Amino acid sequence: MYVFTVQVKDVYTKLNKLNQSFVIAIVFSPTPTDCSEFPPGTCTGVYTIQPENGPNMILFCDMNTDGGGEFETLIFCKLLSISIGNDNLYYILRQNSYQVRFDLEEVNSSTAYAVYDTIYVADESTNYQLTINGYSGTVGDSMIDVKNIPTDGMMFSTRDRDNDINPSKMCSITQKSGWCHPRCTHANINGLFMIESDSKAHFQWKSWRKDGITKTRMMDKPSNY
């Protein structure tokens, strides 16, 4: 039997330096190890989980999309951005086999998705090396770069950590996104919200839209859920 309490967490203030944004996190006891452990009928919402031998963390759990049990690793829209971070992803994903789903929306409100059967993020000693493969969906497979090199197997780059395979560029700077860039990626899901710009830095999923993507969601769930 699960019981739950409600906590108010100042998450967005820490992440975005906003002053008056709070999120209510529902805390079950015992603490689930991921969103798939919540009892049937649990509502979509913000919850506290704790992976085995890992830290407590707050997640947005989507209990509706594609059968539920998914946790949102990234939410990007005009007003908010929440990311659980690579360390927390590692603690969750090492527990089981997971799949990942990307939901994309463009300026005219049409939507599309991609599912990859396998996702894993290794620990910091590997520079958070990403495993992602087994595409299906409606947006096409954009987990490749401009030379058709797959994103699968790449390490995470940030503006001060160049782990991509492009010797002449830092793709995290060119595309303004922390990501497992091979060369500069076709799926810039951590890019900027810039509908009108033709910059390489905005949201992109080139096999679907080069411009005009207004929302991206990345959600993971156990493969056997």
Ligand SMILES: [Ca+2]
């Ligand atoms: Ca580089």
